[in-house]
Amino acid sequence: VAPVIPADLAGITAKHPCYSVEAHRKFARMHLPVAPVCNISCNYCNRKYDCVNESRPGVTSEVLTPETSLAKFIRVKQEIPHLSVVGIAGPGDALANWKVVKRSIELIKDQAADTIFCLSTNGLLLPRYGRDIIALGIKHVTVTVNCLEPAIGAKIYHHIYYQGRYYAGEKAAERLLHNQLEGIKLLTDHGILVKINIVMIKDINDGHIPEVVKKVKSLGALMTNIMPLIPAPGSVFQNFPQTSRREVDVMRDLCQTDLFQMRHCQQCRADAIGLLTEDRSHQFRNPRPEPAP
Ligand code: CLF
Numbered sequence: 542v543a544p545v546i547p548a549d550l551a552g553i554t555a556k557h558p559c560y561s562v563e564a565h566r567k568f569a570r571m572h573l574p575v576a577p578v579c580n581i582s583c584n585y586c587n588r589k590y591d592c593v594n595e596s597r598p599g600v601t602s603e604v605l606t607p608e609t610s611l612a613k614f615i616r617v618k619q620e621i622p623h624l625s626v627v628g629i630a631g632p633g634d635a636l637a638n639w640k641v642v643k644r645s646i647e648l649i650k651d652q653a654a655d656t657i658f659c660l661s662t663n664g665l666l667l668p669r670y671g672r673d674i675i676a677l678g679i680k681h682v683t684v685t686v687n688c689l690e691p692a693i694g695a696k697i698y699h700h701i702y703y704q705g706r707y708y709a710g711e712k713a714a715e716r717l718l719h720n721q722l723e724g725i726k727l728l729t730d731h732g733i734l735v736k737i738n739i740v741m742i743k744d745i746n747d748g749h750i751p752e753v754v755k756k757v758k759s760l761g762a763l764m765t766n767i768m769p770l771i772p773a774p775g776s777v778f779q780n781f782p783q784t785s786r787r788e789v790d791v792m793r794d795l796c797q798t799d800l801f802q803m804r805h806c807q808q809c810r811a812d813a814i815g816l817l818t819e820d821r822s823h824q825f826r827n828p829r830p831e832p833a834p
Pocket residue numbers: 558559570572595596626627628629630659660661683766805806807808809817
């Protein structure tokens with residue numbers, strides 16, 4: 542099953558290295574690590590690392606402001622002309638840091654209107670900010686949906702902070718899952734191309750993933766990206782087994798009869814830069830100050 546891209550978004554999506562297999566060898570993406578705060582607590586996350594919903598456990602990225610984001614974008618664009626996408630994927634949640642994320646996007650858009658912007662989120666605040674995302678002209682959004690049932694969610698999420706309140710256990714999962722599904726529908730109803738990331742965790746959600754895929758398909762999602770759990774040291778799941786490549790492939794094969802499966806994800810860092818297959822973020826970190834005259 543191939544993803545069905547509406548004609549008006551086919552051109553830009555053909556240049557998006559995550560949404561298009563062909564594009565990932567030709568076009569680069571740049572992540573802006575402008576989102577340090579997170580509003581939920583996933584059991585596979587260790588806050589010393591970037592958001593695991595979209596990254597492999599690594600050393601936390603530097604955090605940028607809107608102004609330093611613009612300066613970094615200009616530097617990267619000069620060095621990497623085939624840069625097509627600016628994405629926000631942490632180190633926390635894009636929507637839990639919405640003001641900074643929005644300002645960063647606006648500043649870059651003013652300089653380079655042809656940039657494709659892309660967001661990754663846990664989805665808790667999608668009902669609140671979905672309309673702002675649409676108004677900002679963002680067409681590509683990734684939501685991590687690991688399950689549909691609060692009983693399973695309570696094993697994956699420790700707690701959430703929502704509208705000034707702390708929720709734990711099934712109550713937390715129920716609110717999160719509800720907002721994720723409502724948010725996905727809001728976005729797809731407005732033509733946003735929604736990709737769903739799913740972290741495959743053995744004996745927790747693995748048997749349930751085909752149902753998740755069917756559900757997000759019914760809400761209009763374009764594709765799912767089933768990713769292996771990589772147990773992060775210091776996380777609740779640190780001693781869980783890493784999901785093998787083979788197990789993930791078997792699940793993707795099973796689910797592809799329903800929905801297109803992304804198979805080239807590199808689980809990149811929140812400050813990744815370059816082609817998906819060659820991260821050049823180290824080249825652009827902490828620029829050396831100009832030598833004194
Ligand atoms: Fe970044 Fe994510 Fe946008 Fe891509 S990454 S915000 S959709 S521009 Fe891509 Fe990296 Fe996999 Fe993400 S390979 S972790 S899927």
